[in-house]
Each structure stands twice: as C-alpha cells, then as structure tokens.
Amino acid sequence: MLELFLHLLLLFGLSPLLPGVIGKTKALFAGRVGPPFLQSYYDIWKLLGKGLVISRTTTWVFRAGPVLGLAVPVLAALMVPFGAIGAPLSFAGDLIFFVYLFGLSRFFTASAALDTGSSFEGMGAAREVTFSCLAEPTVFFCFIVLARLSGALSLDAMFGQTLNAGWQSAGPSLILVLACLFVVVLVENCRIPFDDPNTHLELTMIHEVMVLDHSGPDFGMILYGAAMKLFVLGALVVRLVFPGATGNVLLDALLFSGSMLLLAVVVGVVESTMARLRLLRVPQLLVGTMLLSFFSLILLLR
Incomplete structure (x- = not known):
C-alpha cells in the first residue's frame, strides 16, 4: 500500500515540475531568469477555475480528447516501475497494452x-500521427531487447533487477536502447529537435496546433x-540508467525523484543546444532511430 501511495504521489505531485525544470534550464542557457519552477502548477490551477468556450461545430469527441489525454498517462503509469518502486499493475504482455494506450x-x-473542422488543426494532427507511427516500431524493438x-x-x-546483469552481458545493446528511448521521449512529448512547445509559427506547430481551440x-x-x-x-529512461535499489522505499523514491529532475535538465540542455529540425528531416531521423533499435536487437542475438 505504501508503494502504491508513493507511486501515485510521485505521478500527480512531481510531473508538473518537469516542464518547470526544463524551462529554467533553457532560461539559464539564454541568460534569462525564466518562469518559476512551479509555473506549470500555477497554470493548471488557474485553468481549472476558468470557464469553457466550445465551438458549436464540435461534438463529444472534442471533449473526450482532454479526458483521454489525462486518463491514459495515469493508467500507463501503473504499469511502469518508478525507479526501484515496483509497478502496482503488472501482467504478461502489458508492454503491448502500454504502447497502445498512448495510441x-x-x-x-x-x-x-x-x-x-479546422484545416490548420488537421495539419498538426496529420504530422503528429505520422511521427508517432515512425516512433512506435522503435519502442517495440527496444522492448523486445529488454x-x-x-x-x-x-x-x-523487464525494467527490474535483471537490468544489473543486462548491463554486464549486453551493454552495447542497452546503450543503443537507452539512446532510442530518449529520442522517443523527445518526439512523443513534442520537444526540440522535433517540435518546439513554445512556438507560435503557424507552419511549424505540431502538437500545440491541435489544442488551440x-x-x-x-x-x-x-x-x-x-506533463504526466x-x-x-522519462521513468523508463531513468530506470535504464539507474537500475539499482537501496532497499528503502522512501530513499528509492527520493533517488528516483532526483533522477527525473536530472532528466528534465538534460532535456533542457538538448533544447538549448540544438535547433529544431526541418520537417522533412524528422521522418529520416525517426527511421534511423528505428534501424538503430533493430541493430540493438541484432547485437543481442549475435
């Protein structure tokens, strides 16, 4: 029961902090103060107290999008170990369920x-599903290796204590898996170099354009x-890098929290040192990542 409570507490309490850490990191590189770490908490709280403006042309599908966008990460989180804290929900084949939940x-x-009915939002939706279709094979190849x-x-x-022995016996494969999953984190969360969450240029918006209304x-x-x-x-990437456990649940939770904040700093550094890719280059990079994940499987089976 304690592990389940910590699992949900980390998910609901810590996840909005990650965008704040990323924003502060980017502001540091740009020589600015930037928004406070807790800005996402303020924004969410403020929005929850506001009214709704809904177009008359929309149906129940328009309202279902945000609900599913919030419910799916919560359900998916129950199948993912947060560091050394085990997943509350686990069954054989849940890796497939996990991927298609996000689908x-x-x-x-x-x-x-x-x-x-907006062609502008339809353009963003088409780009979003195209990039995700190219990222899904990468995830499956990585999961096959694990x-x-x-x-x-x-x-x-898969992300349990066997990773300790895995790094000793199949280190090169796991390094490739780690790199591929990090790329998946960036593309699935619409981060640079795939998308800029802060952009307002019409021809470059992908995820942000889908939620304009x-x-x-x-x-x-x-x-x-x-944020969830x-x-x-990100918890999958952190678990690959830090597969060990201390045996103390609270200490494991603190180590995992620190690792997640460190991952947010890394994402901020990547966004500060790289430019957004041209749209035509994104599918090429994702195909290359998919081939890299397949090569990690070949290395394991050699």
Missing part, C-alpha cells in the same frame, strides 16, 4: 483537433496529461 490517447487528441534480457513480457520485470479545464487537463506523459516515458 488511444493520440487518436482521440487528433480526432478532437479534426472535430473542430524482454529477451529479462525473459519476461511485463514492464515491471481547447480552453479552461479542458486545456488544464491537456497540460497536466502532457513526459514523466511516465
């Missing part, structure tokens, strides 16, 4: 954008869900 959220987010090393088909076992609590749910998605996917 369900993406489908409703894109459908909500199309439901507005399943091969652990001999299990659940995320909790959302307001009030709906937009607050979108922001909260996006970054937290859940």
